[in-house]
Amino acid sequence: MINARTLVIGFDLPSFARACMPHGTCYADRLGVLPVTPGPSGWITVERQTDQIRLHLLRHPTDAPVFWREVYVRDHIMEERFFTLAELAFSRLLVASSLSFRRFRGAYAEVLPWLVRLLGAVNDHFAQELAQRGGDQNQVMARFSVLGLDISPESPQTKKNAKARAERLVPYEDAQYRCEWHGKRVWDRDRVHFSLPIAEHDGRILIGAFVGHLST
Known part of the structure; x- marks a missing residue:
């Protein structure tokens, strides 16, 4: 996962298109990553010039619910916001x-x-x-x-x-x-x-x- 305002500097990732979800909008400054070419879904670590970021690769739109379920635990979604994601997850x-x-x-x-x-x-x-x-x-x-x-x-x-x-x-x-x-x-x-x-x-x-x- 990456912050929506953070650019991946110094790395060319031509086979991946960053995609805000759902429907072209960002939720809580988080992004999924939608592969243009086939590949596995899941979390990867991308090395940048100064640090590392975690990205979630989505092979197919049907993999999106798994991403949102992991967001609950990884981002420690607060109780009052739990049901906001329910339809997606x-x-x-x-x-x-x-x-x-x-x-x-x-x-x-x-x-x-x-x-x-x-x-x-x-x-x-x-x-x-x-x-x-x-x-x-x-x-x-x-x-x-x-x-x-x-x-x-x-x-x-x-x-x-x-x-x-x-x-x-x-x-x-x-x-x-x-x-x-x-x-x-x-x-x-x-x-x-x-x-x-x-x-x-x-x-x-x-x-x-x-x-x-x-x-x-």
């Missing part, structure tokens, strides 16, 4: 207006790396895994376990609890959706509750609650 997710980091028990800096990994995996894999596994919840859980993430649907006991069911019903636009799956950071705290893919929102998934722990 997690395009297949919807976010409830009620989400608040204060409802986690862990501090923001502690929760952030795990949260970015979880949302990225739900964005990239959850709907696909449900479809490929024929809705087999255990297989979906096992797939996420391979990714180092603990997710699960609510237990039969929780589904019988009227209060618990109500806590998982989240308003979004003109409807309410049940967020009955959750990812957990630690066995006894810090949950992210999310819905099944929502047909009327092009199969996107609603992130409905950040919490320490809901009723069971």
Whole structure:
């Protein structure tokens, strides 16, 4: 990554075009780098005359979400700006207006790396895994376990609890959706509750609650 006002002095990089993102504008003085010729995506260090800079190479526009997810952690994006990047980093997710980091028990800096990994995996894999596994919840859980993430649907006991069911019903636009799956950071705290893919929102998934722990 480089500062948008910093020039790369003394180096000719003809195979790369610097590109502000998204859509030709710079976000927080940060730039991605879009290769004109094929090559791998990822971070590289460029030596300048007086120092070094870090650049992120984008092989294809579809690699952009990974770039933005890394920005969260590399740039220590502040809590109040987290949702500004959400559409860029997690395009297949919807976010409830009620989400608040204060409802986690862990501090923001502690929760952030795990949260970015979880949302990225739900964005990239959850709907696909449900479809490929024929809705087999255990297989979906096992797939996420391979990714180092603990997710699960609510237990039969929780589904019988009227209060618990109500806590998982989240308003979004003109409807309410049940967020009955959750990812957990630690066995006894810090949950992210999310819905099944929502047909009327092009199969996107609603992130409905950040919490320490809901009723069971």
